[in-house]
Amino acid sequence: MRTLVALELRTLLRDPRTVLMSVVLPVVLIPALLLIGSQIEDRRAERAEQRTFQLALVGEESQFAAELVESLRDVRAVEDGPGFRLVEIGNPREALDAGSIDLYLEAFSTEEWRELVEAEGIEGDAISPDLDGIRVLRISYHSTRTASREGAERLSESLLDRHRTRRDSILVQAGFAVPSYQVAVVEGVDVASERQVQGARLGRYLTLILLGLMVLGGSVVATDTLAGEKERGTLATLLTSAVSRTEIVAGKLLAVMGVALAIALVQLVNLWVFLGTGLIDPLQGFAVDVSPGLVAALLLLYLPVVALVAGVLLVTSAHANSYKEAQLYLMPVLLVLVTPAMAPLMPGLSLQSAAVLIPIANLSLGVRDLLAGNLQLAWLAAAWLVTAGAAAWVTTRSVQALHDEGLVTGDTSREDSLEGPELFPKRILRWILVLWAIKLLLELNLRFEDIRMGILLGVGLVFLAFPLLMIRRFRLDPVEALALRFPRPGVWAGVALGAPAGLVAAGTVLHLMDFVVPVPTEALESFGQALVPDEVPVWHLVLLFAIVPGITEELTFRGVLLHGLRRRFGGVALALVVGMIFGLFHYELFRIPVTTFLGVILTAVALLTGSILPAIAWHTLHNGLAAYLATSGIEFGGEEWLWGAGSFLILALALWIIWVCRTPYPGVGEGSEG
Amino acid sequence: MSVVPVRTEALSKVFYDESRGEVRAVDSVDITCSPGEIFGLLGANGAGKTTTLRMLSTVLRPTSGQAWLMGHEVRDAPERVRENLGFYSASTALYPKITPRETLRFFARVNRYPRRRIEARVDELIERFSLESYADTRVEKLSGGMKQKVSIARTVAHDPPVLIFDEPTVALDVLNAIELREIIARLRSEGKAILFSTHVMSEAEQLCDRIGIIHHGAILATGTLDQLREATGRHYLEEVFVHYAGMRGKIGT
Known part of the structure; x- marks a missing residue:
């Protein structure tokens, strides 16, 4: 059996394409993605900093709006850098459509607004009669353009902010007449630590990403190992030698597992190297404290997942008569394997439910909880056993597949005719x-x-x-x-x-x-x-x-x-x-x-x-x-x-x-x- | 006491085909093969030669009947059977990514050749089949003729007493086919029991000590070439074959 595994690995290592596809590519993929991601984020932040939004002011009350925007410069410009540049323009709507301005701000009196609502049939809050005399501000933007969308967001935020400050100061100056016990300030506090929030965020995607990479890398070996051998005729040679079919499957399973495990290991180490040591600026929201101990725990949790993936890939390969046929089956298999790994993305789904009985889904939920700092040892153990059991069952299926005569002989000639x-x-x-x-x-x-x-x-x-x-x-x-x-x-x-x-x-x-x-x-x-x-x-x-x-x-x-x-x-x-x-x-x-x-x-x-x-x-x-x-x-x-x-x-x-x-x-x- | 290297008794294989129903690919076949003998299975394509040999090599399970290799029954002790067997056919390929030396080492090892003697055995095979110049080149880079020699060396890597050659010359050019037949004849002189299947009459005439004519899954006649000639009164094997196959009223497939 050691001889068999050695042969598999030797074959694998001597094929540069296989090594590239199943090992090198996944190794560089994640850091590359992280790097690109963090660069994009940096650039975006930089651009937003430097951005000056082209703003036009319109309407009867535009003087009011102008004053307001002017006052924003004092408040916001200092914190956020340059904000808005006022543009004189004849037809703001046309200019917005053409992209020569990013957004425009209209100010209406109450009467004007009511007329507009009537005329244009705008849905929204009607202004209650006791607020007569206030003004309505409307921001027009074009949501297909990033600058326009961001500008509108920024302006609306700033205006509300400014408005709140002003309202409070006015109320205080006017001698606020409501008893203080009728007023409450609402504050929200997130008790989850930054680490937990970000761990949960990473945990939601980790299994999915790892699984995808494992399937892609493992499938290269798995398709080559049974379907490819069938096609080349080396399986026929092997079957007439003294090794048992169980040994053949076990050898191949170990080889596929080895590759899948190597991929998982490399990615987890990647995670530790790049996130844990801060070699790459972490993406916002993925700044997770990854320790070697955590990596080891994750690896242990992923063992049955690796075995299951390897088993499924091997069964698929055993049922195909050629490399091409095996590749054909790969897409549906990928979907079947990846779907349960999406469990952590489902709102409200927790490991402490029937979900513990679904292989892969249970461990991906467990990993999410673990990364969020919530360790449920008994449930995690149950999940581990369920997925390991599924892996064992699938493995016996691939041994049986080798006993199926039609599959063994790979005799498609009759079917072709x-x-x-x-x-x-x-x-x-x-x-x-x-x-x-x-x-x-x-x-x-x-x-x-x-x-x-x-x-x-x-x-x-x-x-x-x-x-x-x-x-x-x-x-x-x-x-x-x-x-x-x-x-x-x-x-x-x-x-x-x-x-x-x-x-x-x-x-x-x-x-x-x-x-x-x-x-x-x-x-x-x-x-x-x-x-x-x-x-x-x-x-x-x-x-x-x-x-x-x-x-x-x-x-x-x-x-x-x-x-x-x-x-x-x-x-x-x-x-x-x-x-x-x-x-x-x-x-x-x-x-x-x-x-x-x-x-x-x-x-x-x-x-x-x-x-x-x-x-x-x-x-x-x-x-x-x-x-x-x-x-x-x-x-x-x-x-x-x-x-x-x-x-x-x-x-x-x-x-x-x-x-x-x-x-x-x-x-x-x-x-x-x- | 010596065992008969190969013996079958009423060996049969029935396939079920969804569109054709029951197909009797091999029907009650009895054959034997002794040490130092080449037994030829002669039949048209689809006659049941490959199915018979696959049952003997334990790749397929017989539907009924029995078969023994060196006294081991194919269903009871498949691994013992394979240890005593070298199987060669046009479809048994080599691993492309390893060298001939590694190939021989691998097959000697998986076929349970005594570990301590493996290196010596591999060297001996390389010398005997003149593989020296390319023993450490990857198989994928070898020519067809070189691969063929490595393949035969692979078949005998563990020095098995029984060899099966299933239509070995089917994909070879004339010179390679001649060389292969010479090697097989040499293996006979070493005392191997050899089963050889072919649909080429001249090949069977030249090489086989005894011939079994197989048609539609059944053995119609068995004997030396002379015995078959005597029984039918025809000289050429082709005529002998047509005589038997024609008696059944079904020539070809």
């Missing part, structure tokens, strides 16, 4: 994953005023285009791929009975779920109601909530997806897998179990009848009923157990009818070992 319909079963899951990602992006980014448009595009178009694309891309026979066959007539009775029962049963599932994960109340009260806009013609409802999803979702899931997976699993597993994938396309957490439940039933119906048509009818009927119940506000009593039990009985009866009239889906499970 496959094409069209024969290739389709091997590609369908990849395509479904792509569809899932596209749908997620649409879901997050497309917001329609009218939900109807959203359904038409996000459901109708997407789920119609996908099966058509698959049929075209893989030259599938549409009748076969979409299971366009007529079932026996008796099946329709089963569908008519089953769809309403299934709807009530789904409501019961939602209530059952409540015991496991609390479901949002609004979801419980009537799930689906929130989706339905008011005052929509009934035929729109029927079309958009029932018919469109009923047809298009079935074409995708019980059509091409089921067709593609049919040989891979037996009947029961197939229903579960397709149902689950269907469920995962409903991105809200509380909807997934219910839609999975529906998806399993619909897949079962398609498998029993060998046809997509009953599933389409069932799905349409289900959605139509749900929408109708939601809009008409009828309670169908999902809360009562009698309803629940009854619905399951009728559902079973319906499925039995369909089973009696069955004409099974062809080819199910033929390619599986079971």
Whole structure:
């Protein structure tokens, strides 16, 4: 095993690109970033110091404004250096647009202001009548220009400051008539020490940055070590030698870990050298007191993270047949690994919660707390164990991956020669994953005023285009791929009975779920109601909530997806897998179990009848009923157990009818070992 | 008591393919190979040669049947099997970043060659395969012919009693192929039991002591060239092969 690790490291060190990418680059990156950051900050501060903002004064009361700005010079100019230069200008708005001035200040009397508010429809505080006679100052600036924005900020701050001082002195001079006990000065005190605040700030990002660098550096070695070896043929050589597969994986894992650990170590030492010793002017807010002891503690905390990262990278590499393929997987893997490291950025998330059970997230929270000077030893230990456990599990997965014969032999030649319909079963899951990602992006980014448009595009178009694309891309026979066959007539009775029962049963599932994960109340009260806009013609409802999803979702899931997976699993597993994938396309957490439940039933119906048509009818009927119940506000009593039990009985009866009239889906499970 | 170096009994491998269903890549294969003998597996591409040899080298697990190398069963003692085996194929490559000397040292070590004798063994191999001039140059900088010699030296680095050559000449030019065959013949004279697979008839004719004709995963006939000629009444191996494969009514793949 030592021989194996030595070989890995020797190979690594002899490849200048690998060394550059995985060691040198990360080593210089952080100090470079810190250096650039602190320089930018210095320059910005310098520029702000020297900056003279071009200011124009406008309005009937501009004399007042001029005096005010003049007085500012006494107050602010001394502290902050040169401030504002007054510019005479005809049309200030045009000058501001053109950039020849940075901002202008208008002064209005109360009457003028009120007229302006009336005329321009400005929203904002109306001036109360008892303040008649005061003046209103308006600062106009252009937020796309830094100078303009900063000038406006500075002017507004200075004016308020000046105003406060003046008001207080006026009040005192006039003999302040309010009893002193009715007045209070409000002061805020932050009891967190400067060190804690800045430690917490650094702690929020530290894991994320380190993890990103570890993944980038470690992946260079990991992809080369299994996928690259497979491609070069050296893995075949190694597998016919007397080393065991466990030893091979262990050797490679240690090598990847070594690199990831080296990166973590180098960065932490970097942190100590540059921040701890003050070699680089610390960025504002990152002036953390980093001691060698702290670096050692952080390193210990990051050990399981390093192991987990190395394990995940190795599993990824083991599943790829070539270097290129491994690189393809890298982006999603990076996202999966980095996401939990963002936990410290989530407001209100603390280690002392269920978060302690999430690998990486728990330790990144722990690191944040530690840097903020808040040491929770027991929780930290739990977090460490959880992440270490995950790392151990992932490592055993990579050993298993080497036992998987298809992966070992790296035999892609047969797959390459496959094409069209024969290739389709091997590609369908990849395509479904792509569809899932596209749908997620649409879901997050497309917001329609009218939900109807959203359904038409996000459901109708997407789920119609996908099966058509698959049929075209893989030259599938549409009748076969979409299971366009007529079932026996008796099946329709089963569908008519089953769809309403299934709807009530789904409501019961939602209530059952409540015991496991609390479901949002609004979801419980009537799930689906929130989706339905008011005052929509009934035929729109029927079309958009029932018919469109009923047809298009079935074409995708019980059509091409089921067709593609049919040989891979037996009947029961197939229903579960397709149902689950269907469920995962409903991105809200509380909807997934219910839609999975529906998806399993619909897949079962398609498998029993060998046809997509009953599933389409069932799905349409289900959605139509749900929408109708939601809009008409009828309670169908999902809360009562009698309803629940009854619905399951009728559902079973319906499925039995369909089973009696069955004409099974062809080819199910033929390619599986079971 | 001497063990038979290589022996298989009803060795079979079934693959499951999602689009084609069950594929019997190797179907009840029985072969043996003795010390100082070259046993040739002769068959077309896709006949099951590589799958058979991969099962013997423990890279693939047999679906049924058994195979022994130096008395060790492939499923029960895979590591013992590999210790006694040198495996060479066109796809078993060398590590590009290390030198031939390091390569030989590495493989002798991972294949459990006695530690104290490794350096002497490596020197001996370098001399025997005439690798002196480039023994300390990185493999990535070597020519194809040089790499081939290093590869063979790597295969025998731990002095295994059994050698498997899986279509070794498939990617070689004529001169390199001739040199490789000479080396294999020399290894036979040292008493190694050698399994050799090929789809080139002339190669099998020249090199193999016994030939097994494999077609669609099954061994159709086994014997010396003379025995096969006698049994079929044909002179050329090509005709002998067509005779057997044709009897099955399925020529080629």
